[in-house]
Amino acid sequence: MHQSSSAFRCRNVSASYQQGSAAIFEGIDFDVEPGEFVSLLGGSGVGKTTLLRVLGGLHPAGKGSDVRFSGESFTRPPDRVVMVFQNYAASLLPWRTVEKNVRLGLEGTMPSGEQRERALAALDMVGLASNTHYYPRQLSGGMQQRVQIARALVMDPLALLMDEPFGALDAMTKATLQDALLGIQRQTGMTVVFVTHDLDEAIYLSDRILVLAGSPAGVAKELTVDLPRDRDQVTTKADPRYLRLRQEIYAIMHGSRVGGT
Numbered sequence: 001m002h003q004s005s006s007a008f009r010c011r012n013v014s015a016s017y018q019q020g021s022a023a024i025f026e027g028i029d030f031d032v033e034p035g036e037f038v039s040l041l042g043g044s045g046v047g048k049t050t051l052l053r054v055l056g057g058l059h060p061a062g063k064g065s066d067v068r069f070s071g072e073s074f075t076r077p078p079d080r081v082v083m084v085f086q087n088y089a090a091s092l093l094p095w096r097t098v099e100k101n102v103r104l105g106l107e108g109t110m111p112s113g114e115q116r117e118r119a120l121a122a123l124d125m126v127g128l129a130s131n132t133h134y135y136p137r138q139l140s141g142g143m144q145q146r147v148q149i150a151r152a153l154v155m156d157p158l159a160l161l162m163d164e165p166f167g168a169l170d171a172m173t174k175a176t177l178q179d180a181l182l183g184i185q186r187q188t189g190m191t192v193v194f195v196t197h198d199l200d201e202a203i204y205l206s207d208r209i210l211v212l213a214g215s216p217a218g219v220a221k222e223l224t225v226d227l228p229r230d231r232d233q234v235t236t237k238a239d240p241r242y243l244r245l246r247q248e249i250y251a252i253m254h255g256s257r258v259g260g261t
């Protein structure tokens, strides 16, 4: 898996659900650099999922929008841009083993041996190398979400678009998967755009955070997370810079100012 000149570029991006109806968001401008981890953070209904779907070519951007991946505009999902959804349980096929679920996207594109090799490599990355023959019903929620991530990784993505992938997991499992994701990103160099409404999760994972707010929504704030990489659930979250960012973002999301900055 390799890094290339892939990145998102958004200018004046808007979207709505019906022609002529009010925009969910408008005037959105941002770039995502190759290998960067960017979170879209905001309250429920602000439009995070819709924006992610626009980046993934699954929802049309409004008139006058300019959305590009690797310098190219698109109207369908760009090659090697892969989505990971929150609802992992519903998207695994119960009659297929873990390995067969992961191979799904490769079928018909390469010989069986190669599919298997790639599936096993992806499962190894998410820590499921010894569970390849399990069926989804034999897996915990966290393991099912690991399978989903492996299913995305097997496509050799340049960019992963993740929609609250850990939203339904307990705190412990969530923390473990956050660290697994950071490890995978370091290893692959892929670009990640991550939707969450959990500000701690956004700070812990990201290089940069875009806070969406308003109706129609816009980018209320763009913050660089100046915390060292090699993050750790305990020490990173005790870092004064982490706490300052947390305070600042909380104030933006709750419409008040904290600390007078």
Ligand SMILES: Nc1ncnc2c1ncn2[C@@H]1O[C@H](COP(=O)(O)OP(=O)(O)OP(=O)(O)O)[C@@H](O)[C@H]1O
Pocket: 017, 024, 042, 043, 044, 045, 046, 047, 048, 049, 050, 051, 197
């Ligand atoms: N299929 C749809 N048809 C019509 N309106 C929709 C559709 N999907 C979402 N919306 C509306 O678009 C707005 C943004 O929804 P979206 O799911 O993008 O927000 P979100 O920030 O991801 O919310 P959440 O955090 O609750 O998932 C909401 O007002 C929602 O009601």
